[in-house]
Amino acid sequence: MSETSTSRTASTSGATATSGATPTSGTTTGATIELENLTKRYPGHPSPAVDNVSMEIKAGEIVIFVGPSGCGKSTTLKMINRLIEPTGGRIRINGEDVTDMDPVKLRRKVGYAIQASGLFPHMTVAQNIALVPRMIGWPKARIRNRVEEMLDLVGLDPGEFHGRYPRQLSGGQQQRVGVARALAADPPVLLMDEPFGAVDPITRDHLQDELIRLQHELHKTIVFVTHDFDEAIKLGDRIAVLREHSHIAQFDTPEAILTNPADDFVSGFVGAGAALKRLNLTRVRDVEITDYPTVTVDDPLQEIFNKLRSSNTNEILLLDKRGRPYKWLRRGDLMRAKGSLARAGTLVSDTVTRDATLRDALEAVLMDSSGRVAVTGRRGEYTGVVDVETLMNSVHELLEADRLEAMAHRHDLEELRAAQTHAEQEGVGGIVEGGVGGVKKA
Numbered sequence: 138m139s140e141t142s143t144s145r146t147a148s149t150s151g152a153t154a155t156s157g158a159t160p161t162s163g164t165t166t167g168a169t170i171e172l173e174n175l176t177k178r179y180p181g182h183p184s185p186a187v188d189n190v191s192m193e194i195k196a197g198e199i200v201i202f203v204g205p206s207g208c209g210k211s212t213t214l215k216m217i218n219r220l221i222e223p224t225g226g227r228i229r230i231n232g233e234d235v236t237d238m239d240p241v242k243l244r245r246k247v248g249y250a251i252q253a254s255g256l257f258p259h260m261t262v263a264q265n266i267a268l269v270p271r272m273i274g275w276p277k278a279r280i281r282n283r284v285e286e287m288l289d290l291v292g293l294d295p296g297e298f299h300g301r302y303p304r305q306l307s308g309g310q311q312q313r314v315g316v317a318r319a320l321a322a323d324p325p326v327l328l329m330d331e332p333f334g335a336v337d338p339i340t341r342d343h344l345q346d347e348l349i350r351l352q353h354e355l356h357k358t359i360v361f362v363t364h365d366f367d368e369a370i371k372l373g374d375r376i377a378v379l380r381e382h383s384h385i386a387q388f389d390t391p392e393a394i395l396t397n398p399a400d401d402f403v404s405g406f407v408g409a410g411a412a413l414k415r416l417n418l419t420r421v422r423d424v425e426i427t428d429y430p431t432v433t434v435d436d437p438l439q440e441i442f443n444k445l446r447s448s449n450t451n452e453i454l455l456l457d458k459r460g461r462p463y464k465w466l467r468r469g470d471l472m473r474a475k476g477s478l479a480r481a482g483t484l485v486s487d488t489v490t491r492d493a494t495l496r497d498a499l500e501a502v503l504m505d506s507s508g509r510v511a512v513t514g515r516r517g518e519y520t521g522v523v524d525v526e527t528l529m530n531s532v533h534e535l536l537e538a539d540r541l542e543a544m545a546h547r548h549d550l551e552e553l554r555a556a557q558t559h560a561e562q563e564g565v566g567g568i569v570e571g572g573v574g575g576v577k578k579a
């Protein structure tokens with residue numbers, strides 16, 4: 138997760154600072170994308186696949202479209218580079234209206250990567266990557282350099298992979314070449330439609346990490362479609378949760394969506410894993426921090442003995458001269474150490490601040506034999522403790538709340554999916570509105 142948050146900071150700063158890091162020489166950084174009342178009606182369908190979508194995507198951010206199958210994610214995405222022509226509304230890239238622009242010109246601005254990479258099987262890796270640069274008439278030498286540079290960028294040895302055919306590559310390698318091809322003409326915008334949908338979970342995880350690293354370097358504007366909410370959480374600076382007709386149920390940061398789902402549809406989609414994800418989003422300051430009996434190394438031994446004896450806990454916390462947690466002292470520790478503080482007790486192995494996540498706190502508790510973790514202030518001074526019961530109760534409450542939500546909404550989602558499957562099977566009939574519209578009210 139730490140890599141993710143690094144990338145978030147980086148891509149956010151990339152949004153404002155065009156003068157930011159440009160590791161690849163002359164790399165074009167991201168552009169804003171504005172969708173205004175974007176609509177797509179497929180011929181013969183009474184209800185639009187995409188209905189009046191308006192959103193603004195900032196330069197340099199990764200925005201994820203997530204939503205159930207058939208809700209219009211791909212149609213919305215493909216209208217951005219006009220692989221699908223909108224029937225209504227406008228698209229602006231960096232303020233320029235591209236709705237009527239020559240699509241070939243538009244695709245210089247917008248790279249595109251899809252599931253199973255979409256590589257041409259009869260072309261080598263190099264030819265695949267060179268596709269768009271050739272189309273737009275780059276000189277040969279420049280293309281050659283660019284291909285090498287792109288292979289390098291996506292972690293494939295140019296010498297080794299240059300001349301191979303797609304079938305000679307693993308799924309993960311094909312996907313990397315797909316990303317290299319999408320980036321070859323150095324577009325400010327990259328569109329990705331379930332690009333990692335067809336690879337195994339471990340490869341998928343690596344490719345996600347790679348994308349985060351790449352974005353950290355390139356600061357492109359990336360619009361990424363997935364139906365996997367975990368993937369959305371991992372990759373997104375912001376997530377647009379879409380419902381049928383591409384209506385935006387919520388468009389916000391992962392944190393905001395996990396902690397404040399806008400409605401039942403969103404919480405249903407967030408799913409039952411949300412409690413554990415939320416451990417990373419819930420802070421120590423959000424749970425009960427309790428007092429604990431403490432003594433300091435400067436206290437007279439007799440006082441420490443008395444406090445140990447009179448406290449109703451089986452140990453006390455010994456603080457150092459500056460009030461920082463130092464050792465856990467149990468009854469008997471001082472006896473065994475013959476009254477020497479230097480030898481007595483167990484060193485405090487880990488502490489947390491109020492800003493630490495509950496996950497950090499849980500890890501600290503598990504590392505420490507005392508069953509609790511000391512919470513410290515800005516200068517490391519003791520401010521209280523969080524015990525394992527408090528943590529487990531919080532986890533339990535989050536899980537319980539999620540279980541109830543998931544149960545309540547599974548039914549709705551199943552109905553929605555059934556209606557969509559039905560609508561798709563009906564094809565070009567007038568049934569779509571009836572089916573999907575009926576569920577929309579649910």
Ligand SMILES: Nc1ncnc2c1ncn2[C@@H]1O[C@H](COP(=O)(O)OP(=O)(O)O)[C@@H](O)[C@H]1O
Nearest residue numbers: 179182186205206207208209210211212213561
């Ligand atoms: N070429 C097409 N012709 C007619 N209907 C289509 C076409 N492509 C997609 N649709 C319909 O538009 C809706 C949205 O599809 P799509 O954008 O592919 O959804 P998603 O990517 O979210 O699964 C679905 O109901 C789908 O059946």
Ligand SMILES: [Mg+2]
Nearest residue numbers: 210211212362
């Ligand atoms: Mg799709």
